[in-house]
Amino acid sequence: MVRNDLSRRMMCALLLCSIGCMSAAWAADTPVPPDALASDPAKLGWMVGSPPPPDRIVRFEDGSYWNFPALRWSVSNFRQLMPTVNTSRGLAAPVPLPRALRTDIDAIRFTPIGASKSMTWKEALAANYTDGIVVLHRGRIVYEHYSGVLKADGQHGAMSVTKSVIGTLGATLVSEGRLDAGKRVAEYIPELAQSAFGNATLRQILDMTTALKYSEDYADPEAEVWAHAQAGNPLPKPKDYTGPRNYYESLQRIQAQGQHGTAFAYKTVNTDVLGWIIARVTGRSVAELLSERIWQRLGAEQDAYFTVDSIGTPFAGGGLNTGLRDLARFGEMLRNNGKFNGQQIIPKAVVDDIRRGGDKELFSKGGYPLLQGWSYRNMWWVTHDEDGAFMARGVHGQRIHIDPKAEMVIVRYASHPVASNAANDPTTLPAFNALAQHLRNLPR
């Protein structure tokens, strides 16, 4: 409940849940969180029992669902915590992902960035609090692993990986001419004319180069992100509440700070604006459009779902939940230039545009010291490395990693105690690159 006495902790929880933030779910005054084994949500028995023991009940209303290690249960159970809307897979038989499991992957060694000692792929799973990971090589599952409470037939929060999915929908509509990336946002959403977004172009939204007076600094109680989080909270508002009551109302209040198009500035609200534009132009919510355009055509094996605000708006900035293998199907479709299951699901031009990337100069102003030389395009992170790898990234370790040269797709769901990917990148990036190197050298 958003009470009058709404605590900082709860707001943080809502935010962390919903927005790709840089803060930590693990309290900063406690230096070392429990490791993957000690925090295993299956071993801890969250929500097991009839009733569960009082100290094993996970609640949304007081924000405790986002405390670490309860968070490790919550990311696989958003649906049990709040209202959601389905993204139907349709009713046909799922399209199978061929399997050719490799036993040599666990032993692959790499050295984490800044570390003096190497570690194995298998050790990295626990180091990154991996809930599930699937590796496709040349279209076949070569590695699949689950731990904790995530199972193959479960769904997990994609967090900001959602943005890349919505960016793909948006770029597809641009490619089809249904959206014009050069148009100002206010031309699509007149309600945003007086906001920062009104005179931004759709391209600036897609590449997150808008200039917003909008802080996602969770240490700052005045940060605008709190108002957005509270607006999107589906629980009833307190009686004396006067702020925005849903995502759309919140977006209308965001003001500009500086010039659009001068720097990459990663802010979740851009994706919420994109979701609004998509809904307005197509007459379908992003949840419906994702089903029609992609999920049903991928032959997904599970419905996906989005968390929603109090008026049913799917949270475009971070509300998607999927089965892990379905996220792998999505990644494999992109690796194959938009083709999967014998169909062109999104135009090749969209993938080409993502792979070419965005403006590296603008990206360099975004504050990502580990990601030098990268760019951001259509809500995808583009490495510009020799493999042409690009990726979707979500807080607490969510990832789609597509390496065209190695013909490899990695999808990972995780529940790292630290939200920011800066905490797991030093392990994740070299691990994924070591696997790419291993796989690319295999004979066909």
Next chain:
Amino acid sequence: MVRNDLSRRMMCALLLCSIGCMSAAWAADTPVPPDALASDPAKLGWMVGSPPPPDRIVRFEDGSYWNFPALRWSVSNFRQLMPTVNTSRGLAAPVPLPRALRTDIDAIRFTPIGASKSMTWKEALAANYTDGIVVLHRGRIVYEHYSGVLKADGQHGAMSVTKSVIGTLGATLVSEGRLDAGKRVAEYIPELAQSAFGNATLRQILDMTTALKYSEDYADPEAEVWAHAQAGNPLPKPKDYTGPRNYYESLQRIQAQGQHGTAFAYKTVNTDVLGWIIARVTGRSVAELLSERIWQRLGAEQDAYFTVDSIGTPFAGGGLNTGLRDLARFGEMLRNNGKFNGQQIIPKAVVDDIRRGGDKELFSKGGYPLLQGWSYRNMWWVTHDEDGAFMARGVHGQRIHIDPKAEMVIVRYASHPVASNAANDPTTLPAFNALAQHLRNLPR
């Protein structure tokens, strides 16, 4: 939000949503609700638009989601209104239901009970505010129809049809010897020892012959049903709230009135007790057990789901939501004595026990003038007619109708303005019987 000023309307809404009650969602002071066409939720455009118009937003928190005609949208969208838990279909390909659609069904005529004029099957669809109906004859779909916002790939609230599903699970455990129908409830759930249920037998629970001081009279503000509904409401409780905070706490407060085993008394809380016993004995919630035991083995084409209370308890008394064709698979399995998809999914003995029925004498004291000669067994309604028909019934017109002699299964989801099936039985019962007569005479 369960506010201090929680209104009667909202409590009624919660209840109607959740419990198989005899009240009306349509305000009694307005004599004639709009007909099916005028109340069509797709035509009215609930929750359509970005944002939807203010008068087309459906909200859980103030209970307005259960006002007619908004209710017609809500029954197909419970997941968007509140937290839920999945009943996975698994990941395999669905088992197809063969199709042999018949065009002669729409014209079948029958005379509603108490009416002077006959009507056609097709006219009855609108008269009963049918959202979707599927008829299987000899295992093939001979009729399928959707209207409003329900689609083949959507899910609809089964309401008290849930009870028959849970009763089937309970009777299966009895048949396997994992539960003993002669044991007292307190032997399974010591927490219920001081409640009315403590000294009731499991058989009395399964057949609803407990004697409870528990009124489901919604016109009475002191009726115990209000406390149960508020306990099960997943929204945060008001600060000054001192009542039970979840289904389990609520059940412990229910007191006896009279002698168990002396009359059929249809009360939702019996099914909640059964759900608790099932969870305690198997270590699985009814949502999980339904997936493992039935949904995955039926080859369902969609996941089902349950609404939950604030500690994640699936609402055994009325919280199941399914795709309509999956409910048809469930019904067809029962018609085939527990076999479907080449497997014995539930023991034949369970179906035999349901078909034999319960005590007609006790049933006659239950207050169902339209259902003379019927009985209630394992949470199924048994007609004892010459066809041996038995059924599951949920408020607002939900139904599984199994007619062994006619080799027919009808499943119907509906959003009738009046909760009680007494409002649609005069049309439903003769319509279904007329169809049975038509089908049973067809050559093989």
